[in-house]
Amino acid sequence: MRAFYRNITSLFLLLISILPAKAQENKSLYKLSVTGFVRADAIFDSRQVVEAREGFLLFYPKKPLFDPNGEDVNAQPTFNQYAMTTRLTAKATGPDVLGAGIQAVIEGDFTGASNAENNSFRLRHAYISMQWKKTRMIAGQYWHPLDLPEMIPNVLSLNTGAPFHSFSRQPQVRIDYKTGNLNLVAVAASQRDYVNNGPTGSSSVYMRNSVLPNLHAQLHFKKDGLFAGAGFDYKILTPRLVTDSLYAADESLNCLSYTGFIAYTAGKISLKAQYTRGQALNDHLMMGGFGVSEIDPQTARRGYTPLTYDAGWLNAAYNSGKWQPSLFLGYTKNLGALKAITGPVYARDADIDYVYRIAPMVTFVTGKFSFVAEVEYTVAAYGNNDSMMRVTESEETGNIRIGLGAVYSF
Numbered sequence: 167m168r169a170f171y172r173n174i175t176s177l178f179l180l181l182i183s184i185l186p187a188k189a190q191e192n193k194s195l196y197k198l199s200v201t202g203f204v205r206a207d208a209i210f211d212s213r214q215v216v217e218a219r220e221g222f223l224l225f226y227p228k229k230p231l232f233d234p235n236g237e238d239v240n241a242q243p244t245f246n247q248y249a250m251t252t253r254l255t256a257k258a259t260g261p262d263v264l265g266a267g268i269q270a271v272i273e274g275d276f277t278g279a280s281n282a283e284n285n286s287f288r289l290r291h292a293y294i295s296m297q298w299k300k301t302r303m304i305a306g307q308y309w310h311p312l313d314l315p316e317m318i319p320n321v322l323s324l325n326t327g328a329p330f331h332s333f334s335r336q337p338q339v340r341i342d343y344k345t346g347n348l349n350l351v352a353v354a355a356s357q358r359d360y361v362n363n364g365p366t367g368s369s370s371v372y373m374r375n376s377v378l379p380n381l382h383a384q385l386h387f388k389k390d391g392l393f394a395g396a397g398f399d400y401k402i403l404t405p406r407l408v409t410d411s412l413y414a415a416d417e418s419l420n421c422l423s424y425t426g427f428i429a430y431t432a433g434k435i436s437l438k439a440q441y442t443r444g445q446a447l448n449d450h451l452m453m454g455g456f457g458v459s460e461i462d463p464q465t466a467r468r469g470y471t472p473l474t475y476d477a478g479w480l481n482a483a484y485n486s487g488k489w490q491p492s493l494f495l496g497y498t499k500n501l502g503a504l505k506a507i508t509g510p511v512y513a514r515d516a517d518i519d520y521v522y523r524i525a526p527m528v529t530f531v532t533g534k535f536s537f538v539a540e541v542e543y544t545v546a547a548y549g550n551n552d553s554m555m556r557v558t559e560s561e562e563t564g565n566i567r568i569g570l571g572a573v574y575s576f
Contacts, residue, residue: 195261196259196260197260199256200255202252202255203253203573203575203576204249204576205249205572205573206249206571206572207570207571207572208246208569208570208571209221209248209567209568209569211224212243213243213563213565214228214240214241214242215227215228215565216515219248219277219278219324220246220248221244222248222250223324223328224542224565226329226518226521226545226565227544227545230563250284251276251277252276253290254273255273255291256272258271265298267296268294269294270294272289272291273289274287274288275287288359290335291306291307293305293308300343300344300345301341301342301344303339304342307337308336308340310355310380311340311355311382311384311397312397312425312442312447313335314395316393317331317429317438319438319481319494320438320483321481321525322527322571323569327494328450328451329453329477329498330496330523331440332451333360333452334450335358335359336358337356338355338356338379340352341353347388348386348387349385349386349388350383351386351397353380353381353383354381357370357373357449360449360450360451361373362403362446362448362456363512363514364406365406365512373402376401376404376418378401378402379401380401381400382397382398382399383397384397392429394428396426397425398422398423399423399424399425400421400422402419402421403418403419403446404418405470406468409466409467409468411465411466413465413467415467417470419470420472421446422445423442423445424442425441425443425444427439427440427441434484434485435484435485437480439479439480439481442476443474443475443476443501445474446473448513452477452498452514453473453477453518454474454475454514455514456471456472456511457509457510457511457513457516458470458507458510458511459505459507461508471503471507473503473511473513473516473555475500476498477496477498478496478497478498479495479497488531489528489529490529491526491529492527493524495522496523496525497521497522498522499520500516500520500555500557501556502555502556505554506554507554507555515546517549518547518548518557518560519547519549520560522544522545523543524542525540526541534575536571536573536574537570537571538571539569540568541566542566542569543564543566544565544567545564545565546562547562547563548560548563549561
C-alpha cells in the first residue's frame with residue numbers, strides 16, 4: 167500500500183513538473199507584437215478648401231464666393247496643427263488553423279469617424295488572414311481593392327492622393343490565389359466608414375438594401391521590381407424603398423468601374439501610376455455620384471444614372487538614404503452622365519470640370535525619426551452643368567498647401 171501511495175505521489179509530482187512546461191510551450195506558439203508611430207503635422211492653405219478632419223484631409227479649393235463688393239469670401243487663408251494620425255497596430259499569430267498560417271491584425275488612429283470625433287480612436291483595419299501555400303483569405307475590415315498597398319502614393323497629406331487615388335477601407339472577404347508571377351484577387355465588400363451619398367444623405371443603406379455586396383476582381387503580375395495589374399468593380403445601389411407618393415420604389419442603380427496600375431523599382435528610384443474610370447466612386451473620396459434621369463408622373467418612381475469620371479496619378483520617388491525627394495501628379499475629369507438628368511443629383515461637387523494637383527515632397531530620415539515637408543498645388547475648374555452633367559464655361563481656382571510633419575516610429 168505504501169508503494170502504491172509512493173507511486174501516486176511520484177506521478178502527481180511528475181505531472182506538476184510537466185504541466186507548467188507544457189503550458190509554457192503552448193504559450194510560446196502565440197505571439198503578439200505592437201507597433202506604430204507618433205506624428206505631428208502643421209498645414210497652411212492659401213484659401214478655403216473642400217476638406218475633412220478640420221482641414222487635414224484636403225480635396226481641392228472651394229469655388230469663389232463673392233460678396234456685394236465683389237470680394238471672394240473663400241480667399242481667406244487658414245492654418246492648423248494636428249497629432250490625430252498617430253497610429254497603433256497590433257498583430258497576433260498562433261498555431262496553424264485548417265492547414266493555414268493565421269494572423270489577426272488590429273490597427274487604429276485618432277482621426278475619429280467624423281469632424282465631431284477628431285482625436286477619438288478610430289478603427290482602420292481589423293481582419294483575420296489565413297495563408298495556405300497558394301491561397302490567402304482575409305476576412306474583416308481592410309483596404310478596398312482599388313487601394314492596393316503596393317500602390318499607395320508617397321505623400322504627406324492624409325488624403326493619400328484623393329480625389330485622384332481611391333481612399334477607402336471596407337468590411338470584406340478577400341481571396342488571393344498566387345501561381346507563378348500571377349495573383350488572382352476576388353473580393354466581396356460592404357460599406358462602413360466610406361459610403362455613397364443619396365436621398366437621405368451619406369449612408370451605407372443604399373448598398374445594404376441592394377443585398378448584393380460590392381464585387382471586385384483583379385489580376386496582378388509581379389517580377390523583378392515590376393508590379394502591374396488591372397481590376398473590375400461592380401456595385402448596385404438602391405437609393406429609395408418608397409417614393410414621395412408612398413409607392414414601393416423598386417429603384418436600383420448599376421455602377422461599373424475599371425482600373426489599371428503599374429509600379430516599378432530600380433535601385434533607388436521608384437515609379438507608380440494608376441488610371442481609374444469610375445462610376446459613383448464618391449465612397450472612395452473620389453469624384454462621382456449619381457442623378458435622377460426619369461420620374462414616373464403617376465407613382466413618382468425614379469430612374470437613375472451614374473456620373474462617370476476619369477482619374478489618373480503618377481508618383482516618382484528617389485531613396486538616397488537620409489534625403490528622399492518625391493513628386494505626385496494627379497488629374498481627374500468629369501465625363502458626365504450616361505443619360506440626361508431630370509431630377510436631383512447626389513454627387514461630390516458635380517459642377518467641377520476637372521481637378522489637377524502637383525505635389526513635390528522631401529523627407530529627411532534618421533533612424534526611426536522622419537521630418538517631411540510638402541507643397542500641394544491643387545486646382546479645381548468650376549463651371550456650369552448641361553443636361554448630361556458635363557461642365558461648360560469652367561474657370562480654374564487654385565490653392566497652395568504647405569505641410570510639415572514629424573514622425574517617430576516604434
